[in-house]
């Protein structure tokens with residue numbers, strides 16, 4: 228295997244076009260375990276961390292730009308990002324451990340295409356977009372359109388994610404992410420639930436809800452979103468969210484959780500994530516909905 232270390236997006240796209248059997252990496256926290264477990268070695272590994280643009284984290288009046296290879300510890304340590312997107316930051320803060328988070332990236336978490344990837348539901352509810360580069364330039368794609376199934380993405384050979392765009396939230400908006408793991412440390416989600424709400428005088432004006440680990444890809448829950456918009460977040464609305472979330476699941480049955488268990492937990496976590504997002508949107512967070520639902 229060759230190790231290639233481009234310093235610009237253009238150099239990386241040229242290397243990828245010249246070596247069709249090359250694989251990009253950022254933190255390599257998925258790539259290295261996969262190679263050690265016997266996955267076929269690519270002809271070359273292309274290290275994206277030498278490209279300044281992929282390692283940049285910046286904000287402007289209207290949006291944030293998060294380089295696809297930025298180690299997620301820089302996101303969890305950003306007080307400004309946490310203040311605007313506490314749910315996104317709590318999702319990336321659940322990935323692995325301090326050691327993993329000092330290496331791993333949003334680009335890797337997304338493009339590894341695990342159904343259980345923690346950041347993906349949180350990226351989806353916040354409407355994040357991926358800027359994708361190839362030899363013919365760049366294109367911008369909703370994060371929700373990147374993963375097509377376990378281990379597969381819509382990226383063509385030679386394409387990679389350069390950065391993510393994240394619009395600053397409207398006033399009175401809050402997000403939240405919760406996950407359930409069989410053990411409290413270093414485990415992956417058997418269910419992850421993310422919600423983002425905007426309120427106007429207590430009435431929900433916008434809602435997005437996404438679940439992870441309950442289907443081949445992260446899934447939006449449009450019926451739960453519809454049950455919230457135009458009304459206050461009361462017990463009846465939360466019950467409708469739980470029912471719709473359980474219904475939206477298409478989970479697997481394995482040693483980490485049965486289908487029935489995952490459906491039940493998806494409903495509980497979606498309800499709690501919505502309640503927390505609503506508290507954050509209204510500036511009255513109590514944390515009572517979060518107990519026991521997240522490691």
Ligand SMILES: Cc1cc2nc3c(=O)[nH]c(=O)nc-3n(C[C@H](O)[C@H](O)[C@H](O)COP(=O)(O)OP(=O)(O)OC[C@H]3O[C@@H](n4cnc5c(N)ncnc54)[C@H](O)[C@@H]3O)c2cc1C
Pocket residue numbers: 250251252253254255256257258259260275295296321322323324327330331332333334335336337338339343344345346382386387388389413414415416
């Ligand atoms: C001990 C341990 C615990 C973990 N715990 C969790 C957890 O709790 N939650 C969780 O979600 N994950 C977990 N993971 C998985 C992993 O850490 C995350 O998925 C991480 O975000 C991957 O980021 P990375 O930069 O290391 O990816 P890499 O390993 O560098 O890449 C992963 C995949 O994405 C591709 N890729 C990387 N960057 C790009 C890009 N910019 N454009 C296109 N393709 C790209 C690579 O080719 C590869 O296929 C854990 C891993 C370990 C080893």
